[in-house]
Amino acid sequence: MSCDNCEVQYHDYYSENIYTWCTNCGNYGISAALKRALVATSIPPHKVLLAFDIGCNGNGADKIGGYRFHGLHGRVLPFAAGAALANHNLKVVASAGDGATLSEGINHLVHSVRNNYNITFILHNNGNYGLTTGQASQTTKKGEHMNTSPEGVITDSMNVARFVMELGGSFVARTFSGDVHQMSHIFEAAINHKGFAFVEVLQSCPTYNKATPHEWYMERIYDTITIPNYDNSNRDWAREIATDMENKIATGILYHDKSKLDYYSQLPQRQDIQTTLVDEVRKTDVKDLVASFR
Ligand SMILES: Cc1ncc(C[n+]2csc(CCOP(=O)(O)OP(=O)(O)O)c2C)c(N)n1
Numbered sequence: 662m663s664c665d666n667c668e669v670q671y672h673d674y675y676s677e678n679i680y681t682w683c684t685n686c687g688n689y690g691i692s693a694a695l696k697r698a699l700v701a702t703s704i705p706p707h708k709v710l711l712a713f714d715i716g717c718n719g720n721g722a723d724k725i726g727g728y729r730f731h732g733l734h735g736r737v738l739p740f741a742a743g744a745a746l747a748n749h750n751l752k753v754v755a756s757a758g759d760g761a762t763l764s765e766g767i768n769h770l771v772h773s774v775r776n777n778y779n780i781t782f783i784l785h786n787n788g789n790y791g792l793t794t795g796q797a798s799q800t801t802k803k804g805e806h807m808n809t810s811p812e813g814v815i816t817d818s819m820n821v822a823r824f825v826m827e828l829g830g831s832f833v834a835r836t837f838s839g840d841v842h843q844m845s846h847i848f849e850a851a852i853n854h855k856g857f858a859f860v861e862v863l864q865s866c867p868t869y870n871k872a873t874p875h876e877w878y879m880e881r882i883y884d885t886i887t888i889p890n891y892d893n894s895n896r897d898w899a900r901e902i903a904t905d906m907e908n909k910i911a912t913g914i915l916y917h918d919k920s921k922l923d924y925y926s927q928l929p930q931r932q933d934i935q936t937t938l939v940d941e942v943r944k945t946d947v948k949d950l951v952a953s954f955r
Contacts (some may be wrong), residue, residue: 669703671696674726681720685875687838687864691785692721694841695754698848699727704752712741714757714766716792717866718785721756735765742778747938749925752852753780760790763799763819774828777856779923781848784821784859785838787866788873795869805872822903822915825859826896831921832858833899834914837882838865839875843912850914856923863910878910885913893917 674696682688699709706727713722715734722731728751732740741755762770762784773782789807790796797807799819806813825833832854836844844862851858863882865875885891885902893899899916925931 665705665708667705669700669705671700673706674699676724676726678723680724682717683866683868685865685867686717687787687862687866687875688717688721688785690838690841690844691718691756691783691862691864692724694844694848695756695783696725697841697845698852699754701845701849702752702852704852708750709752709754710741710744712737712744712753712755714755714761716758716761716785716790717787718756718758718791720792735761736769737761738766738769738773738780738782741780741782742773742776745778745780746925747942749779749937754783754848754852755780756783756785758791758798759784759786759788759800759821760796760798763821770825771828773857774825774830774859776924777831777921779855779857779925781851781854781858782860783848783851784861785864786821786861787864788818788870789866791866791869795866801870802872805870807869818906820904820906822859822861823900826900826903826916829921830859830916831856831918832914833903833916834858834860835863835903835910835912836860837863837878837912839878840882840912843884847914854917854919855926856921863912881908881910882912883909885911885915894919 710728712730713719714737719731722729737755737757741753745753786800788800789798796809797814801814802818804813822833822835834847836847851860893914902911903915
């Protein structure tokens with residue numbers, strides 16, 4: 662569908678490709694919630710770029726309509742940020758695993774948060790490197806027995822939502838792959854946020870992460886809407902509730918700073934310019950420049 666004013670429907674994001682994830686993988690729910698959020702925000706497929714990292718999460722790249730990119734492990738964020746800066750008429754939603762994001766790509770996470778690029782980032786946190794068959798990641802629980810740590814993981818697990826808050830993230834949410842309803846609403850809010858919207862999805866991995874199955878999360882998660890008078894513009898409060906990852910795990914939009922300006926909006930040289938960088942490059946004749954290298 663390429664009509665700008667047509668009503669966006671769920672089947673506009675349909676893909677005929679067959680899913681290859683394991684039975685009960687959290688990626689099914691995440692993929693469905695993303696489609697629902699794109700429909701709810703009335704974004705037609707030709708107005709969105711869905712950028713995927715490498716991993717089980719990335720195998721969702723051809724299971725959805727729209728412009729899609731499937732890149733290098735750990736590098737989805739610089740690609741997504743570049744696309745958003747070059748063409749701010751496109752909504753950009755990037756997805757990646759915890760392995761990619763918190764190891765090879767952690768520098769990109771840090772600077773994407775700091776720069777507040779106008780993108781939505783969905784972290785598929787299944788607590789391991791799924792596609793390469795269950796090595797420990799930075800969010801694997803301490804003590805868990807994994808393929809590369811048969812005696813148990815000896816390092817502390819990382820609290821990534823708190824990490825992003827400490828970096829000054831403007832939108833920090835946490836949700837659960839088993840709750841498509843909550844995920845859809847959070848993705849929708851993230852897409853509507855102007856700036857870097859970080860969404861951690863606690864994802865069950867039934868094949869390789871035996872410590873935190875679907876049921877483990879079901880017994881522990883709660884929604885911040887159940888906290889009386891919870892104010893998600895209060896960063897100290899958000900930090901406090903984001904800390905516990907063992908007993909009572911907070912989900913919802915944990916922190917939201919609506920006043921922080923995104924990167925592009927702060928560039929004085931781009932103020933009042935209606936064209937995108939993509940338009941401008943298209944209009945530039947580079948023949949002479951190229952000839953100068955011969
Ligand atoms: C630069 C690079 N490093 C490593 C790999 C190998 N590799 C492919 S998928 C993967 C694990 C992915 O784990 P994660 O990012 O957590 O995503 P998941 O599969 O769990 O969704 C690795 C290490 C690669 N393809 N490219």
